Amino acid sequence: MTVATIVLEHPCAASVFDRRHIDYCCQGHVPLSRVCADGGHDIARLLEELAAVIASADADVDPRTTPTSVLINRVLAYQHRHLRANLALLQLEASNLVATRGKRLPVLRQVKAMLGELSDRLNAHLDEEEDVLFPALLAGPSDETRRAMGKMFDEHREFSLLLRRLREATGDYAPGEDLDDNVRALYRALRDLESLVLRHHHVENHVLLPRFR
Ligand SMILES: [Fe+2]
Ligand SMILES: [Fe+2]
Numbered sequence: 001m002t003v004a005t006i007v008l009e010h011p012c013a014a015s016v017f018d019r020r021h022i023d024y025c026c027q028g029h030v031p032l033s034r035v036c037a038d039g040g041h042d043i044a045r046l047l048e049e050l051a052a053v054i055a056s057a058d059a060d061v062d063p064r065t066t067p068t069s070v071l072i073n074r075v076l077a078y079q080h081r082h083l084r085a086n087l088a089l090l091q092l093e094a095s096n097l098v099a100t101r102g103k104r105l106p107v108l109r110q111v112k113a114m115l116g117e118l119s120d121r122l123n124a125h126l127d128e129e130e131d132v133l134f135p136a137l138l139a140g141p142s143d144e145t146r147r148a149m150g151k152m153f154d155e156h157r158e159f160s161l162l163l164r165r166l167r168e169a170t171g172d173y174a175p176g177e178d179l180d181d182n183v184r185a186l187y188r189a190l191r192d193l194e195s196l197v198l199r200h201h202h203v204e205n206h207v208l209l210p211r212f213r
Pocket of ligand 2: 200
């Protein structure tokens with residue numbers, strides 16, 4: 001089974017993949033066995049972990065059975081809104097930390113720059129989906145909307161790469177022992193942002209956009 005299919009069947013599995021940095025969005029077509037072989041993951045342990053999470057999860061809403069207009073409204077109301085709010089808040093927090101601790105912790109300047117780039121590009125992506133792509137999909141797809149969809153897939157891959165750079169710069173969001181509580185909170189929030197972005201890509205890549213191919 002591919003990793004995207006596992007998350008489609010059991011959305012709660014996303015948290016297990018997040019922890020191991022297994023990409024179930026832009027690389028969602030890869031079978032779990034190959035992901036484990038390539039990434040050095042112990043497949044037996046991973047399956048155990050997945051089984052435990054799935055067994056303890058409440059019944060998830062299955063996006064595959066959700067009508068398109070409802071699904072788009074849900075993406076807009078929850079994912080886009082949360083992404084915009086989180087990006088704005090994180091940029092503000094990163095700026096404050098650079099001002100007070102930037103000299104002692106140069107990595108904060110890097111984090112701020114990367115967040116700025118992610119925020120500019122992701123907000124533009126969300127604008128385009130909201131203003132152009134989603135209305136066009138609801139009106140009935142055309143060749144032009146299919147081209148626009150291709151651009152969205154490409155941009156999702158670019159955001160995944162940006163997030164990977166951010167994670168690498170922060171040592172896997174692991175604050176060193178000398179970092180204070182505010183920096184720890186920023187790193188935790190960055191980790192949450194990554195999860196939010198990946199869930200957003202997943203629903204669009206594997207549920208919404210394939211309906212119009
Ligand atoms: Fe979106
Ligand atoms: Fe998107």
